[in-house]
Amino acid sequence: MTILDWTERFKGTAALPKDVRERLNKSARITHLKKGDQVFGPMNIPDSLFFLYDGRIRVSQTSEAGREIVLYRIEAGESCVLTTACMLAEEAYNAEGIAETDVTVVVLPKPAFDRLSSEEDAFRNFVFAAYSRRLIDLLRVVDDVAFGRIDVRLAERLLTLGDVLKEVRATHQDLASELGTAREVISRVLNDFQKRDLIEQSRGLITLKDKAGLEAIAHSA
Amino acid sequence: MTILDWTERFKGTAALPKDVRERLNKSARITHLKKGDQVFGPMNIPDSLFFLYDGRIRVSQTSEAGREIVLYRIEAGESCVLTTACMLAEEAYNAEGIAETDVTVVVLPKPAFDRLSSEEDAFRNFVFAAYSRRLIDLLRVVDDVAFGRIDVRLAERLLTLGDVLKEVRATHQDLASELGTAREVISRVLNDFQKRDLIEQSRGLITLKDKAGLEAIAHSA
DNA sequence: TCGGTTAGGTGACATTGTCACTGACGATCC
DNA sequence: GGATCGTCAGTGACAATGTCACCTAACCGA
Numbered sequence: 409m410t411i412l413d414w415t416e417r418f419k420g421t422a423a424l425p426k427d428v429r430e431r432l433n434k435s436a437r438i439t440h441l442k443k444g445d446q447v448f449g450p451m452n453i454p455d456s457l458f459f460l461y462d463g464r465i466r467v468s469q470t471s472e473a474g475r476e477i478v479l480y481r482i483e484a485g486e487s488c489v490l491t492t493a494c495m496l497a498e499e500a501y502n503a504e505g506i507a508e509t510d511v512t513v514v515v516l517p518k519p520a521f522d523r524l525s526s527e528e529d530a531f532r533n534f535v536f537a538a539y540s541r542r543l544i545d546l547l548r549v550v551d552d553v554a555f556g557r558i559d560v561r562l563a564e565r566l567l568t569l570g571d572v573l574k575e576v577r578a579t580h581q582d583l584a585s586e587l588g589t590a591r592e593v594i595s596r597v598l599n600d601f602q603k604r605d606l607i608e609q610s611r612g613l614i615t616l617k618d619k620a621g622l623e624a625i626a627h628s629a
Numbered sequence: 630m631t632i633l634d635w636t637e638r639f640k641g642t643a644a645l646p647k648d649v650r651e652r653l654n655k656s657a658r659i660t661h662l663k664k665g666d667q668v669f670g671p672m673n674i675p676d677s678l679f680f681l682y683d684g685r686i687r688v689s690q691t692s693e694a695g696r697e698i699v700l701y702r703i704e705a706g707e708s709c710v711l712t713t714a715c716m717l718a719e720e721a722y723n724a725e726g727i728a729e730t731d732v733t734v735v736v737l738p739k740p741a742f743d744r745l746s747s748e749e750d751a752f753r754n755f756v757f758a759a760y761s762r763r764l765i766d767l768l769r770v771v772d773d774v775a776f777g778r779i780d781v782r783l784a785e786r787l788l789t790l791g792d793v794l795k796e797v798r799a800t801h802q803d804l805a806s807e808l809g810t811a812r813e814v815i816s817r818v819l820n821d822f823q824k825r826d827l828i829e830q831s832r833g834l835i836t837l838k839d840k841a842g843l844e845a846i847a848h849s850a
Numbered sequence: 851t852c853g854g855t856t857a858g859g860t861g862a863c864a865t866t867g868t869c870a871c872t873g874a875c876g877a878t879c880c
Numbered sequence: 881g882g883a884t885c886g887t888c889a890g891t892g893a894c895a896a897t898g899t900c901a902c903c904t905a906a907c908c909g910a
Contacts, residue, residue, distance in 0.1 A: 469768060471776035479771065493761035501768050526747055533717075539760040540714035546767040547690060547722050550700065554774045554809040555692035558866070579888060588775040590867055595889060611875065611888060779897070800857060811898055816858060832857060832906060 414438065414461050414514045417485055420534020428528065435520040441511045448491050449504035455495065457521045458488040463511030468585065469503045477553070477588025479503065480545040487538045553588060559597050561587050563625040566607070566616060574616040635659065635682050635735045638706055641755020649749065656741040662732045669712045670725035676716065678742045679709040684732030689806065690724045698774070698809025700724065701766040708759045774809060780818050782808050784846040787828070787837060795837040 414436070415421040415429040424432075438461070441447060447465050448454055465482040467490060482488055482505070494501055516524075525532045552561055565586050570576045578586075580594045587594075598614070601607045606622055608615040616622060635657070636642040636650040645653075659682070662668060668686050669675055686703040688711060703709055703726070715722055737745075746753040773782055786807050790797045799807075801815045808815075819835070822828045827843055829836040837843060 469772060469775075471772060473776065475776055477771065477775050479768075489760075490764060492757065493764040496758045496761040497765045499765050501765055502772075503768055522750065525753060526750065529743065529747065532746065532753075536713065536760075537717045539710075539757075539764070540717040542764060543711060543714040543760070543767065544718045544720050544722055546764065546771065547700075547724055550698065550767065550770055550774060551690060551692060551723075553771060554690075554698050555694065555696055581888080591889080592868080592891085593866060595891090596866090599890080609889090802857080812858080813860085813899080814897060816860090817897090820859085830858090 412438070412461075414459070417461055418459055418487070418534065419485070419537075420487075420528075420531040423530050424528055428524075432516075432520065432524070435517060437515045437517075439513045439515055441507045441513060443507055443510050445507045445511075447488070447505035447507055447511070447513070448494075450500075450502050452504075453494050454491050454515070456518060457516040458491055459514040459516065460484055460486055460488065461512040461514050463507060463509040465505045465511060466508045467503055467505045471502075475588065475590070476585040477549075478586045479549055480542065481508070486541075487535065489535070489538045489542055493539075558587060558589055558593060559600070560626055560628060562594065562597050563601075563606075563622045566614065567619065567622055567626060570614075570616050570619075574619070576614040576616070577612060578614065579612050633659070633682075635680070638682055639680055639708070639755065640706070640758075641708075641749075641752040644751050645749055649745075653737070653741065653745070656738060658736045658738075660734045660736055662728045662734060664728055664731050666728045666732075668709070668726035668728055668732070668734070669715075671721075671723050673725075674715050675712050675736070677739060678737040679712055680735040680737065681705055681707055681709065682733040682735050684728060684730040686726045686732060687729045688724055688726045692723075696809065696811070697806040698770075699807045700770055701763065702729070707762075708756065710756070710759045710763055714760075779808060779810055779814060780821070781847055781849060783815065783818050784822075784843045787835065788840065788843055788847060791835075791837050791840075795840070797835040797837070798833060799835065800833050 413433060415424065415432055421429065421432065446452060460482050462484050465488065466478055467480055467482065468476050468478045470476045488505065490503060525535055562583065565583065566576055569578065580598065581591045584591045584594045598607065598609060602609055606618045608617055634654060636645065636653055642650060642653065667673060681703050683705050686709065687699055688701055688703065689697050689699045691697045709726065711724060746756055783804065786804065787797055790799065801819065802812045805812045805815045819828065819830060823830055827839045829838055
Protein backbone atom coordinates (compact mmCIF):
# COMPACT_ATOMS: atom_id res chain seq x y z
CA MET A 409 0.00 0.00 0.00
CA THR A 410 1.00 3.64 -0.22
CA ILE A 411 3.06 4.92 2.66
CA LEU A 412 1.38 7.81 4.37
CA ASP A 413 2.93 10.21 6.80
CA TRP A 414 0.82 9.53 9.85
CA THR A 415 2.90 11.72 12.13
CA GLU A 416 1.06 14.82 11.03
CA ARG A 417 -2.17 13.34 12.29
CA PHE A 418 -1.35 13.23 15.98
CA LYS A 419 -0.94 16.07 18.38
CA GLY A 420 2.04 14.38 19.94
CA THR A 421 3.93 13.90 16.74
CA ALA A 422 2.86 16.68 14.39
CA ALA A 423 5.19 19.20 15.99
CA LEU A 424 8.24 16.97 16.07
CA PRO A 425 11.35 17.75 14.02
CA LYS A 426 11.40 16.30 10.55
CA ASP A 427 14.17 13.80 11.22
CA VAL A 428 12.35 12.36 14.20
CA ARG A 429 9.19 11.97 12.19
CA GLU A 430 11.02 10.18 9.44
CA ARG A 431 12.52 7.82 11.95
CA LEU A 432 9.07 7.14 13.30
CA ASN A 433 7.65 6.46 9.90
CA LYS A 434 10.25 3.76 9.51
CA SER A 435 9.82 2.07 12.86
CA ALA A 436 6.03 2.05 12.97
CA ARG A 437 3.82 -0.38 11.17
CA ILE A 438 0.45 0.45 9.71
CA THR A 439 -2.41 -1.99 9.98
CA HIS A 440 -5.90 -2.05 8.60
CA LEU A 441 -8.80 -3.67 10.37
CA LYS A 442 -12.31 -4.34 9.20
CA LYS A 443 -15.42 -3.06 10.90
CA GLY A 444 -16.27 -5.46 13.68
CA ASP A 445 -12.75 -6.77 14.20
CA GLN A 446 -11.41 -6.96 17.70
CA VAL A 447 -8.56 -4.51 18.16
CA PHE A 448 -7.64 -5.80 21.58
CA GLY A 449 -9.20 -7.91 24.27
CA PRO A 450 -8.52 -10.17 27.25
CA MET A 451 -7.14 -12.86 24.95
CA ASN A 452 -5.44 -10.42 22.66
CA ILE A 453 -3.13 -8.03 24.45
CA PRO A 454 -0.82 -6.29 22.01
CA ASP A 455 2.76 -5.59 23.06
CA SER A 456 2.83 -2.34 21.16
CA LEU A 457 1.25 1.06 21.32
CA PHE A 458 -1.75 1.83 19.17
CA PHE A 459 -2.53 5.08 17.49
CA LEU A 460 -5.76 5.40 15.63
CA TYR A 461 -5.15 6.99 12.26
CA ASP A 462 -8.61 6.62 10.86
CA GLY A 463 -11.97 5.22 11.93
CA ARG A 464 -13.48 4.65 15.35
CA ILE A 465 -12.96 2.08 18.06
CA ARG A 466 -15.51 1.21 20.72
CA VAL A 467 -14.11 0.12 24.06
CA SER A 468 -16.46 -1.90 26.20
CA GLN A 469 -16.49 -4.20 29.14
CA THR A 470 -18.39 -7.44 29.56
CA SER A 471 -19.60 -8.97 32.79
CA GLU A 472 -19.33 -12.60 33.77
CA ALA A 473 -22.98 -12.97 32.90
CA GLY A 474 -22.30 -11.60 29.45
CA ARG A 475 -23.78 -8.16 29.84
CA GLU A 476 -21.85 -5.40 28.17
CA ILE A 477 -21.25 -1.71 28.74
CA VAL A 478 -19.52 0.80 26.49
CA LEU A 479 -16.75 2.66 28.30
CA TYR A 480 -15.71 5.15 25.66
CA ARG A 481 -14.83 5.54 22.02
CA ILE A 482 -11.47 6.24 20.45
CA GLU A 483 -11.58 8.67 17.56
CA ALA A 484 -9.04 9.26 14.80
CA GLY A 485 -5.99 11.07 16.13
CA GLU A 486 -6.20 9.52 19.57
CA SER A 487 -4.10 6.79 21.08
CA CYS A 488 -5.26 3.68 22.85
CA VAL A 489 -3.74 3.71 26.30
CA LEU A 490 -5.80 0.90 27.72
CA THR A 491 -3.69 -1.66 25.94
CA THR A 492 -0.59 -0.33 27.63
CA ALA A 493 -2.42 -0.26 30.93
CA CYS A 494 -3.24 -3.89 30.50
CA MET A 495 0.34 -4.69 29.61
CA LEU A 496 1.62 -3.12 32.78
CA ALA A 497 -1.03 -4.26 35.20
CA GLU A 498 -1.02 -7.90 36.03
CA GLU A 499 -4.63 -7.98 37.06
CA ALA A 500 -7.37 -9.60 35.14
CA TYR A 501 -9.63 -7.31 33.25
CA ASN A 502 -12.22 -7.78 30.61
CA ALA A 503 -12.32 -4.74 28.44
CA GLU A 504 -12.12 -5.07 24.71
CA GLY A 505 -11.81 -2.75 21.75
CA ILE A 506 -13.91 -3.31 18.66
CA ALA A 507 -13.47 -1.49 15.37
CA GLU A 508 -16.73 0.34 14.84
CA THR A 509 -15.77 1.26 11.31
CA ASP A 510 -13.00 0.10 9.05
CA VAL A 511 -9.93 1.28 10.84
CA THR A 512 -6.34 2.27 10.16
CA VAL A 513 -4.01 1.82 13.09
CA VAL A 514 -0.42 2.88 13.58
CA VAL A 515 1.43 0.31 15.65
CA LEU A 516 4.46 1.65 17.42
CA PRO A 517 6.79 -0.95 18.95
CA LYS A 518 7.57 -0.47 22.60
CA PRO A 519 11.27 0.42 22.15
CA ALA A 520 10.36 3.21 19.78
CA PHE A 521 7.69 4.35 22.17
CA ASP A 522 10.13 4.42 25.08
CA ARG A 523 12.70 6.33 23.14
CA LEU A 524 10.17 8.83 21.90
CA SER A 525 8.59 9.45 25.26
CA SER A 526 11.96 10.06 26.83
CA GLU A 527 13.31 12.32 24.12
CA GLU A 528 10.29 14.35 23.10
CA ASP A 529 8.30 16.38 25.56
CA ALA A 530 5.48 16.91 23.12
CA PHE A 531 5.03 13.21 22.63
CA ARG A 532 5.20 12.40 26.32
CA ASN A 533 2.64 15.03 27.13
CA PHE A 534 0.41 13.64 24.41
CA VAL A 535 0.54 10.22 26.03
CA PHE A 536 -0.09 11.60 29.50
CA ALA A 537 -3.00 13.57 28.14
CA ALA A 538 -4.40 10.42 26.55
CA TYR A 539 -4.26 8.62 29.87
CA SER A 540 -5.90 11.54 31.57
CA ARG A 541 -8.65 11.71 29.04
CA ARG A 542 -9.52 8.07 29.62
CA LEU A 543 -9.45 8.45 33.36
CA ILE A 544 -11.89 11.30 33.08
CA ASP A 545 -14.05 9.29 30.67
CA LEU A 546 -14.23 6.48 33.18
CA LEU A 547 -15.10 8.86 35.98
CA ARG A 548 -18.04 9.91 33.88
CA VAL A 549 -19.10 6.32 33.29
CA VAL A 550 -18.94 5.58 37.00
CA ASP A 551 -21.01 8.65 37.73
CA ASP A 552 -23.63 7.73 35.14
CA VAL A 553 -23.93 4.11 36.14
CA ALA A 554 -23.90 4.69 39.87
CA PHE A 555 -26.10 7.76 40.04
CA GLY A 556 -27.85 8.29 36.72
CA ARG A 557 -31.36 7.39 35.65
CA ILE A 558 -31.61 5.30 32.54
CA ASP A 559 -34.16 7.44 30.77
CA VAL A 560 -31.73 10.33 31.08
CA ARG A 561 -28.79 8.24 29.98
CA LEU A 562 -30.70 6.77 27.06
CA ALA A 563 -31.85 10.17 25.85
CA GLU A 564 -28.26 11.40 25.98
CA ARG A 565 -26.97 8.41 24.13
CA LEU A 566 -29.60 8.61 21.42
CA LEU A 567 -28.64 12.20 20.79
CA THR A 568 -24.92 11.47 20.54
CA LEU A 569 -25.45 8.40 18.38
CA GLY A 570 -27.89 10.19 16.12
CA ASP A 571 -25.72 13.26 15.84
CA VAL A 572 -26.20 14.85 12.44
CA LEU A 573 -28.93 12.66 11.06
CA LYS A 574 -32.00 12.16 13.13
CA GLU A 575 -31.67 8.43 12.88
CA VAL A 576 -30.07 5.87 15.13
CA ARG A 577 -29.48 2.50 13.53
CA ALA A 578 -29.34 0.20 16.52
CA THR A 579 -31.36 -2.59 18.03
CA HIS A 580 -32.69 -2.38 21.56
CA GLN A 581 -29.99 -4.88 22.49
CA ASP A 582 -27.31 -2.60 21.06
CA LEU A 583 -28.53 0.28 23.18
CA ALA A 584 -28.72 -1.94 26.23
CA SER A 585 -25.05 -2.81 25.67
CA GLU A 586 -24.21 0.86 25.37
CA LEU A 587 -25.60 1.61 28.78
CA GLY A 588 -24.88 -1.66 30.52
CA THR A 589 -28.49 -2.57 31.10
CA ALA A 590 -30.99 -5.15 29.81
CA ARG A 591 -32.86 -5.09 26.54
CA GLU A 592 -36.25 -5.11 28.26
CA VAL A 593 -35.38 -1.94 30.10
CA ILE A 594 -34.49 -0.19 26.87
CA SER A 595 -37.72 -1.41 25.27
CA ARG A 596 -39.77 0.02 28.09
CA VAL A 597 -38.08 3.40 28.00
CA LEU A 598 -38.22 3.64 24.22
CA ASN A 599 -41.92 2.84 24.27
CA ASP A 600 -42.36 5.61 26.76
CA PHE A 601 -40.41 7.99 24.50
CA GLN A 602 -42.58 6.92 21.60
CA LYS A 603 -45.80 7.54 23.52
CA ARG A 604 -44.50 11.02 24.21
CA ASP A 605 -43.82 11.52 20.49
CA LEU A 606 -40.11 12.00 21.03
CA ILE A 607 -39.10 9.18 18.70
CA GLU A 608 -40.38 6.80 16.07
CA GLN A 609 -39.42 3.18 15.98
CA SER A 610 -39.03 0.51 13.41
CA ARG A 611 -37.03 -2.67 13.40
CA GLY A 612 -33.40 -1.77 14.13
CA LEU A 613 -33.98 1.92 13.55
CA ILE A 614 -34.98 4.79 15.77
CA THR A 615 -35.91 8.19 14.40
CA LEU A 616 -35.54 11.20 16.62
CA LYS A 617 -38.69 13.27 16.16
CA ASP A 618 -38.15 15.79 18.92
CA LYS A 619 -34.52 16.48 19.69
CA ALA A 620 -35.38 19.35 21.98
CA GLY A 621 -37.62 17.12 24.02
CA LEU A 622 -34.91 14.50 24.30
CA GLU A 623 -32.41 17.12 25.35
CA ALA A 624 -34.76 18.27 28.04
CA ILE A 625 -34.80 14.75 29.41
CA ALA A 626 -31.06 14.33 28.99
CA HIS A 627 -30.34 17.45 30.99
CA SER A 628 -32.90 16.84 33.69
CA ALA A 629 -30.40 14.90 35.76
CA MET B 630 11.29 18.97 60.66
CA THR B 631 13.85 16.31 59.92
CA ILE B 632 14.63 15.81 56.29
CA LEU B 633 13.99 12.26 55.21
CA ASP B 634 15.15 10.63 52.04
CA TRP B 635 11.83 9.81 50.46
CA THR B 636 13.36 8.63 47.21
CA GLU B 637 14.02 5.19 48.63
CA ARG B 638 10.34 4.75 49.25
CA PHE B 639 9.14 4.75 45.66
CA LYS B 640 9.68 2.17 43.01
CA GLY B 641 10.30 4.85 40.44
CA THR B 642 12.99 6.63 42.42
CA ALA B 643 14.65 4.01 44.61
CA ALA B 644 16.83 2.74 41.78
CA LEU B 645 17.96 6.15 40.59
CA PRO B 646 21.60 7.26 40.80
CA LYS B 647 22.58 8.98 43.99
CA ASP B 648 23.08 12.40 42.45
CA VAL B 649 19.65 12.38 40.88
CA ARG B 650 18.07 11.45 44.17
CA GLU B 651 19.87 14.25 45.94
CA ARG B 652 18.65 16.69 43.36
CA LEU B 653 15.14 15.43 43.88
CA ASN B 654 15.35 15.78 47.61
CA LYS B 655 16.16 19.40 47.08
CA SER B 656 13.43 20.22 44.59
CA ALA B 657 10.59 18.40 46.29
CA ARG B 658 8.63 19.68 49.21
CA ILE B 659 7.26 17.49 51.96
CA THR B 660 3.83 18.21 53.39
CA HIS B 661 1.88 16.74 56.24
CA LEU B 662 -1.86 16.49 56.27
CA LYS B 663 -4.24 15.53 59.03
CA LYS B 664 -6.70 12.71 58.85
CA GLY B 665 -9.81 14.01 57.12
CA ASP B 666 -8.08 16.79 55.21
CA GLN B 667 -8.83 17.15 51.54
CA VAL B 668 -5.76 16.34 49.47
CA PHE B 669 -7.35 17.44 46.23
CA GLY B 670 -10.79 18.19 44.89
CA PRO B 671 -12.76 20.07 42.27
CA MET B 672 -11.96 23.35 43.97
CA ASN B 673 -8.43 22.39 44.84
CA ILE B 674 -6.43 21.17 41.89
CA PRO B 675 -2.76 21.13 42.71
CA ASP B 676 -0.28 22.12 40.04
CA SER B 677 2.24 19.59 41.23
CA LEU B 678 2.64 15.85 41.38
CA PHE B 679 1.82 14.01 44.57
CA PHE B 680 3.64 11.04 45.96
CA LEU B 681 2.27 9.44 49.06
CA TYR B 682 5.07 8.82 51.51
CA ASP B 683 3.00 7.63 54.38
CA GLY B 684 -0.64 7.08 55.21
CA ARG B 685 -3.64 6.39 53.03
CA ILE B 686 -5.81 8.53 50.76
CA ARG B 687 -9.36 7.69 49.77
CA VAL B 688 -10.44 8.88 46.35
CA SER B 689 -14.16 9.21 45.86
CA GLN B 690 -16.68 10.80 43.60
CA THR B 691 -19.82 12.66 44.56
CA SER B 692 -22.99 12.97 42.53
CA GLU B 693 -25.01 16.11 42.03
CA ALA B 694 -27.47 14.79 44.56
CA GLY B 695 -24.66 14.38 47.06
CA ARG B 696 -24.29 10.64 46.98
CA GLU B 697 -20.74 9.39 47.15
CA ILE B 698 -18.80 6.40 45.88
CA VAL B 699 -15.25 5.36 46.69
CA LEU B 700 -13.16 4.84 43.57
CA TYR B 701 -9.93 3.53 45.03
CA ARG B 702 -7.38 4.10 47.75
CA ILE B 703 -3.81 5.32 47.44
CA GLU B 704 -1.37 3.55 49.70
CA ALA B 705 2.09 4.62 50.82
CA GLY B 706 4.60 4.35 47.99
CA GLU B 707 2.06 5.15 45.30
CA SER B 708 1.56 8.33 43.37
CA CYS B 709 -1.62 10.24 42.77
CA VAL B 710 -2.13 10.49 39.05
CA LEU B 711 -5.68 11.73 39.14
CA THR B 712 -4.53 15.21 40.03
CA THR B 713 -2.38 15.33 36.91
CA ALA B 714 -5.25 13.94 34.91
CA CYS B 715 -7.43 16.74 36.13
CA MET B 716 -4.76 19.30 35.32
CA LEU B 717 -4.54 18.14 31.74
CA ALA B 718 -8.19 17.52 31.04
CA GLU B 719 -10.33 20.57 30.77
CA GLU B 720 -13.52 18.79 31.58
CA ALA B 721 -15.40 19.12 34.79
CA TYR B 722 -15.06 16.27 37.20
CA ASN B 723 -15.95 15.77 40.78
CA ALA B 724 -13.52 13.38 42.33
CA GLU B 725 -11.77 14.26 45.51
CA GLY B 726 -9.04 12.78 47.65
CA ILE B 727 -9.38 12.66 51.40
CA ALA B 728 -6.63 11.71 53.82
CA GLU B 729 -7.90 8.64 55.59
CA THR B 730 -5.07 8.76 58.07
CA ASP B 731 -2.52 11.39 58.92
CA VAL B 732 -0.52 11.61 55.76
CA THR B 733 2.92 12.57 54.52
CA VAL B 734 3.04 13.72 50.95
CA VAL B 735 5.96 14.48 48.67
CA VAL B 736 5.10 17.33 46.35
CA LEU B 737 7.16 17.41 43.18
CA PRO B 738 6.86 20.60 41.12
CA LYS B 739 5.94 20.08 37.51
CA PRO B 740 9.29 21.17 36.03
CA ALA B 741 11.10 18.61 38.15
CA PHE B 742 8.56 16.02 37.16
CA ASP B 743 9.00 16.76 33.48
CA ARG B 744 12.75 16.61 33.70
CA LEU B 745 12.69 13.39 35.64
CA SER B 746 10.24 11.63 33.39
CA SER B 747 12.23 12.54 30.34
CA GLU B 748 15.61 11.60 31.77
CA GLU B 749 14.87 8.53 33.82
CA ASP B 750 13.21 5.48 32.34
CA ALA B 751 12.55 3.94 35.73
CA PHE B 752 10.66 6.99 36.86
CA ARG B 753 8.66 7.32 33.68
CA ASN B 754 7.64 3.69 33.83
CA PHE B 755 6.62 4.17 37.42
CA VAL B 756 4.30 6.98 36.40
CA PHE B 757 2.84 5.03 33.50
CA ALA B 758 2.30 2.09 35.79
CA ALA B 759 0.50 4.34 38.25
CA TYR B 760 -1.84 5.54 35.53
CA SER B 761 -2.45 1.99 34.41
CA ARG B 762 -3.19 0.83 37.91
CA ARG B 763 -5.87 3.49 38.28
CA LEU B 764 -7.43 2.71 34.95
CA ILE B 765 -7.72 -0.92 35.97
CA ASP B 766 -9.12 0.10 39.34
CA LEU B 767 -11.79 2.12 37.62
CA LEU B 768 -12.64 -0.73 35.27
CA ARG B 769 -13.29 -2.78 38.35
CA VAL B 770 -15.51 -0.10 39.84
CA VAL B 771 -17.53 0.12 36.64
CA ASP B 772 -17.93 -3.63 36.58
CA ASP B 773 -19.06 -3.73 40.19
CA VAL B 774 -21.49 -0.88 39.94
CA ALA B 775 -22.97 -1.88 36.61
CA PHE B 776 -23.20 -5.62 37.09
CA GLY B 777 -22.64 -6.49 40.75
CA ARG B 778 -25.16 -7.28 43.46
CA ILE B 779 -24.84 -5.16 46.55
CA ASP B 780 -24.86 -8.01 49.03
CA VAL B 781 -21.82 -9.40 47.22
CA ARG B 782 -20.14 -6.03 47.07
CA LEU B 783 -20.87 -5.28 50.69
CA ALA B 784 -19.50 -8.63 51.85
CA GLU B 785 -16.32 -7.98 49.87
CA ARG B 786 -15.93 -4.52 51.25
CA LEU B 787 -16.49 -5.61 54.83
CA LEU B 788 -13.75 -8.19 54.45
CA THR B 789 -11.24 -5.74 53.00
CA LEU B 790 -12.07 -3.04 55.53
CA GLY B 791 -11.94 -5.48 58.41
CA ASP B 792 -8.74 -7.04 57.20
CA VAL B 793 -6.67 -8.18 60.21
CA LEU B 794 -9.12 -7.41 62.97
CA LYS B 795 -12.59 -8.76 62.68
CA GLU B 796 -14.02 -5.34 63.22
CA VAL B 797 -15.15 -2.63 60.86
CA ARG B 798 -15.56 0.78 62.41
CA ALA B 799 -17.98 2.45 60.06
CA THR B 800 -21.53 3.71 60.07
CA HIS B 801 -24.09 2.44 57.63
CA GLN B 802 -23.75 5.76 55.85
CA ASP B 803 -20.00 5.26 55.52
CA LEU B 804 -20.54 1.91 53.88
CA ALA B 805 -23.20 3.35 51.61
CA SER B 806 -20.65 5.92 50.47
CA GLU B 807 -18.11 3.17 49.86
CA LEU B 808 -20.42 1.42 47.44
CA GLY B 809 -22.29 4.37 46.04
CA THR B 810 -25.67 3.35 47.35
CA ALA B 811 -28.13 4.56 49.98
CA ARG B 812 -27.92 4.05 53.72
CA GLU B 813 -31.25 2.22 53.85
CA VAL B 814 -29.96 -0.36 51.42
CA ILE B 815 -26.92 -1.03 53.59
CA SER B 816 -29.10 -1.28 56.68
CA ARG B 817 -31.29 -3.88 55.00
CA VAL B 818 -28.39 -6.00 53.84
CA LEU B 819 -26.57 -5.78 57.15
CA ASN B 820 -29.70 -6.84 58.98
CA ASP B 821 -29.88 -9.79 56.67
CA PHE B 822 -26.22 -10.63 57.38
CA GLN B 823 -26.94 -10.36 61.08
CA LYS B 824 -29.92 -12.69 60.89
CA ARG B 825 -27.66 -15.20 59.22
CA ASP B 826 -25.13 -14.81 62.05
CA LEU B 827 -22.43 -13.53 59.74
CA ILE B 828 -21.90 -10.29 61.63
CA GLU B 829 -22.73 -8.50 64.84
CA GLN B 830 -23.72 -4.86 64.92
CA SER B 831 -23.47 -2.03 67.33
CA ARG B 832 -23.51 1.69 66.76
CA GLY B 833 -20.74 2.54 64.32
CA LEU B 834 -19.13 -0.88 64.61
CA ILE B 835 -19.58 -4.13 62.78
CA THR B 836 -17.96 -7.34 64.00
CA LEU B 837 -17.33 -10.07 61.49
CA LYS B 838 -18.44 -13.31 63.12
CA ASP B 839 -18.15 -15.61 60.14
CA LYS B 840 -15.52 -14.55 57.64
CA ALA B 841 -15.87 -17.79 55.69
CA GLY B 842 -19.55 -17.17 55.27
CA LEU B 843 -18.94 -13.64 54.08
CA GLU B 844 -16.33 -14.85 51.65
CA ALA B 845 -18.81 -17.34 50.27
CA ILE B 846 -21.19 -14.48 49.55
CA ALA B 847 -18.41 -12.26 48.20
CA HIS B 848 -17.34 -14.89 45.70
CA SER B 849 -20.80 -15.93 44.65
CA ALA B 850 -20.86 -13.31 41.91
C1' DT C 851 -30.09 14.95 83.30
C1' DC C 852 -31.76 17.52 79.62
C1' DG C 853 -31.78 18.43 74.87
C1' DG C 854 -29.79 18.10 70.58
C1' DT C 855 -27.28 15.44 67.27
C1' DT C 856 -26.23 11.34 64.96
C1' DA C 857 -27.00 6.37 63.93
C1' DG C 858 -30.10 3.26 62.65
C1' DG C 859 -35.05 1.07 61.60
C1' DT C 860 -39.25 0.74 58.87
C1' DG C 861 -42.98 0.78 55.49
C1' DA C 862 -44.68 2.48 51.21
C1' DC C 863 -43.61 3.24 46.86
C1' DA C 864 -40.72 4.06 42.34
C1' DT C 865 -37.28 2.45 39.37
C1' DT C 866 -34.60 -0.97 37.42
C1' DG C 867 -33.26 -5.84 36.52
C1' DT C 868 -34.65 -10.75 35.63
C1' DC C 869 -37.24 -14.43 33.70
C1' DA C 870 -40.24 -16.77 30.75
C1' DC C 871 -42.80 -16.48 27.14
C1' DT C 872 -45.08 -14.49 22.90
C1' DG C 873 -45.63 -12.37 18.55
C1' DA C 874 -43.70 -9.78 14.51
C1' DC C 875 -40.68 -9.23 10.81
C1' DG C 876 -37.44 -10.56 7.20
C1' DA C 877 -34.75 -13.79 4.61
C1' DT C 878 -34.44 -17.99 2.28
C1' DC C 879 -35.79 -22.20 0.27
C1' DC C 880 -39.04 -25.07 -1.91
C1' DG D 881 -46.98 -18.22 -3.14
C1' DG D 882 -46.22 -20.49 1.50
C1' DA D 883 -43.24 -22.98 5.08
C1' DT D 884 -39.48 -22.31 8.08
C1' DC D 885 -36.00 -20.23 10.75
C1' DG D 886 -33.51 -16.65 13.15
C1' DT D 887 -33.51 -12.03 14.91
C1' DC D 888 -35.97 -8.31 17.04
C1' DA D 889 -39.29 -6.55 19.97
C1' DG D 890 -43.41 -6.65 23.50
C1' DT D 891 -45.27 -8.12 27.92
C1' DG D 892 -46.46 -9.50 32.65
C1' DA D 893 -44.90 -11.18 36.97
C1' DC D 894 -41.67 -10.81 40.13
C1' DA D 895 -37.04 -9.60 42.53
C1' DA D 896 -33.60 -6.25 43.70
C1' DT D 897 -32.45 -1.73 44.57
C1' DG D 898 -33.30 3.24 45.31
C1' DT D 899 -36.23 6.97 47.38
C1' DC D 900 -38.95 9.22 50.77
C1' DA D 901 -40.95 10.23 55.05
C1' DC D 902 -40.80 9.53 59.45
C1' DC D 903 -39.62 7.19 63.60
C1' DT D 904 -36.73 5.43 67.59
C1' DA D 905 -32.38 4.60 70.03
C1' DA D 906 -27.81 5.79 71.39
C1' DC D 907 -24.51 9.13 72.39
C1' DC D 908 -22.65 13.54 73.94
C1' DG D 909 -21.89 17.91 75.77
C1' DA D 910 -23.78 21.64 78.55
